[in-house]
Amino acid sequence: MKPHRSASPALALARTRLAFGVLAFSVSLVVLTVKLVDLGTLTRDRPPPTEKAVSEHPVERGDIVDRNGRLLATSVVSRALVAWPPQIDDVEAAAEQLSGALPWLSFEEARQRLSLKQKFVFVARRLTPRDQKAVLDLGLPGIGLESEDLRIYPHGQLTAHVVGRTKPSDGGPVGNAGAERRFNAILSDPTQSVQLSIDIRVQHVLREELARAVEHFSAIGGAGLATDIRTGEVLAMVSLPDFDPNRQAKTGEEYANRASLLVAEMGSTFKLLTLATALDRGVSRLTSRFDASAPIKAFGHRIGDYRGQNRVLSAAEVVVHSSNIGAARMAEKIGAETFKEVLDGLGLLSRPALELPEVGHPIVPRPWRPLTTMTVGFGHGLSVSPLQTASAIGALANDGVAVPVTLLRRSNPAPARRVFSSETSDKMRWMMRQVVLRGSGSRADNDAYPVGGKTGTAEKVVNGRYDRNKRLSSFVGVFPIGNPRYAIFVMLDEPKALKETYGFATAAWNAVPVAGAVIPRIGSMLGVPVAGPDSDAWMRRIVPDRLLDRLFKDEEA
Amino acid sequence: MSARTTFFWCIGAAAMAAGLFAVGDHVRDRKDRLAELNRLVLAERERIQVLRSELAFLTQPQTLEFQNARALGLVPIEADQLHRSSFLPARPASAPEPPRTGVRAGRDDDPNSGLPTEPSSRLSLALETGGRQ
Numbered sequence: 001m002k003p004h005r006s007a008s009p010a011l012a013l014a015r016t017r018l019a020f021g022v023l024a025f026s027v028s029l030v031v032l033t034v035k036l037v038d039l040g041t042l043t044r045d046r047p048p049p050t051e052k053a054v055s056e057h058p059v060e061r062g063d064i065v066d067r068n069g070r071l072l073a074t075s076v077v078s079r080a081l082v083a084w085p086p087q088i089d090d091v092e093a094a095a096e097q098l099s100g101a102l103p104w105l106s107f108e109e110a111r112q113r114l115s116l117k118q119k120f121v122f123v124a125r126r127l128t129p130r131d132q133k134a135v136l137d138l139g140l141p142g143i144g145l146e147s148e149d150l151r152i153y154p155h156g157q158l159t160a161h162v163v164g165r166t167k168p169s170d171g172g173p174v175g176n177a178g179a180e181r182r183f184n185a186i187l188s189d190p191t192q193s194v195q196l197s198i199d200i201r202v203q204h205v206l207r208e209e210l211a212r213a214v215e216h217f218s219a220i221g222g223a224g225l226a227t228d229i230r231t232g233e234v235l236a237m238v239s240l241p242d243f244d245p246n247r248q249a250k251t252g253e254e255y256a257n258r259a260s261l262l263v264a265e266m267g268s269t270f271k272l273l274t275l276a277t278a279l280d281r282g283v284s285r286l287t288s289r290f291d292a293s294a295p296i297k298a299f300g301h302r303i304g305d306y307r308g309q310n311r312v313l314s315a316a317e318v319v320v321h322s323s324n325i326g327a328a329r330m331a332e333k334i335g336a337e338t339f340k341e342v343l344d345g346l347g348l349l350s351r352p353a354l355e356l357p358e359v360g361h362p363i364v365p366r367p368w369r370p371l372t373t374m375t376v377g378f379g380h381g382l383s384v385s386p387l388q389t390a391s392a393i394g395a396l397a398n399d400g401v402a403v404p405v406t407l408l409r410r411s412n413p414a415p416a417r418r419v420f421s422s423e424t425s426d427k428m429r430w431m432m433r434q435v436v437l438r439g440s441g442s443r444a445d446n447d448a449y450p451v452g453g454k455t456g457t458a459e460k461v462v463n464g465r466y467d468r469n470k471r472l473s474s475f476v477g478v479f480p481i482g483n484p485r486y487a488i489f490v491m492l493d494e495p496k497a498l499k500e501t502y503g504f505a506t507a508a509w510n511a512v513p514v515a516g517a518v519i520p521r522i523g524s525m526l527g528v529p530v531a532g533p534d535s536d537a538w539m540r541r542i543v544p545d546r547l548l549d550r551l552f553k554d555e556e557a
Numbered sequence: 558m559s560a561r562t563t564f565f566w567c568i569g570a571a572a573m574a575a576g577l578f579a580v581g582d583h584v585r586d587r588k589d590r591l592a593e594l595n596r597l598v599l600a601e602r603e604r605i606q607v608l609r610s611e612l613a614f615l616t617q618p619q620t621l622e623f624q625n626a627r628a629l630g631l632v633p634i635e636a637d638q639l640h641r642s643s644f645l646p647a648r649p650a651s652a653p654e655p656p657r658t659g660v661r662a663g664r665d666d667d668p669n670s671g672l673p674t675e676p677s678s679r680l681s682l683a684l685e686t687g688g689r690q
Binding site (some may be wrong): 019023027030031034038070071074075076077152154155156158200201204446447448449520521523524529530532533 | 563567570571574578582603606607609610612613614616617618619633634635636637639640641643644
């Protein structure tokens, strides 16, 4: 009985094991059957998990747009012809087929690229859709298309110096100049974009008129700026010669931004600042007299006038006739410390905080000698950029309030600081208008948008000496001068004298007409109200007509 | 464990397996669809980007100027062409009443602005009679 009793549980155990074995086998069979059915009939065509012939990726860089949302720089996906050399069995045959499908790709070039001892190589970039199809139709193993960012600049040269350019890198395009470089961190996020303060319409008009003048006067270059003096926004910034950021520049000279990077002695435009400082600090009045009857000989130097009046001039006449002697005497009277304090307040002694890498440092004389004060009074001895000049003169007209310049569209008021009183600003607007009405700025005026401004013609320093034949001629203007809103700066680098300019190469003959052509064109674009009859009536509130004969000698005639 | 219990367990397991299979298949379908949609979105974005770039090229100020010169011949407004209506001199009070021309003044947003006041034409008749004559 004992064996029978012991065999029964063993049999039961065996049966149980058998049942579990059958169950496990059945479940496995069912699972395998189901998977087989799934793979054979239900599974859709999925791409194989191997490397695809055409890679896809989104653009990796954000857009740059102007103040009205017009595209200035964007990225599109382009396809590059790439190869994985270790996967290519017959390099010669592959190169021959590729050069046959792409007529612009030589057999030698293709063979050289495919023979490189690398895992992955770029054979060619920026393939057209037709080229892409030709490559895919070949179906060559180890050959494919790789997507990559292509940075394009729809306006090409028009915004070259502002927008800048990129250079390729392993991680995609990287900003190399201009806004591309300054805002590289933001633009590296494709969901972000940068809106500049530039108005492409104003930019176009300014560049067109400036380029015309550069060509007409055979200048080696030029610079132009248009700014909103109330917000500090730069509406247009032009530097010539320029370059097409879609292509490689021909010379390094084209990359230089003359509007913000170049620093030079600006000449007579500084006389406005000298007079404003003198008026504001109570050193002078418009009627004050300055002896400009003879050149000044001071500290071993001679300060003379270009076409001088050779008489005692009122402060107003010093500016209208652009007397270096009068301005030097005025600056001397102001004193170095006061003058430097005002120039610093206007941002002329430090690097402007514009959002561009290409911004020049002013060249401030050290030590600042007494002669420096006198020469800076008429715009020599202190080198600043056109951007700084436009900004300082803008502050002068903007009720004496300096607003930091910006290349970004401002939605909130910028922090501003008062440099001159409102009264001084009013007098200086009157003064700037007088320069246009009876001085060298007459060619900038028009009926619709009255202009005030000042010309400046400075000799360039070549090998440490002033060269009389190489000049920078400039004009800085504000319009509408009765209710100032916009500043415009025009500069020509080494303009030549022409027969029609009676042998003159000064700003009155070449830079001023550019402003005169630009202002009426951009005035309506910017929505500036047209001036009515007697648009200069505001001037009588500042300086009554009865005082004019005390201010200007020619009024007596 | 009785044979009946085992049978029900097997049925339950099979039902669960079938259910999981169905859910898995559905998820796979959704994932495929999502991948396809993502690919389409990417392609669509790429196309939009290219179109935006082309539009920017086509609306370059230089291009518009060229097309204008070729087809329209429009010229920029000269400064002396710009005036403000508020600076127009007012009509003198003693001025004689202008002769009736049959055209009335109206606001820009008035659809009948500038239309003849008297039914002196077929157009005005049609307007006043609602098109029935």
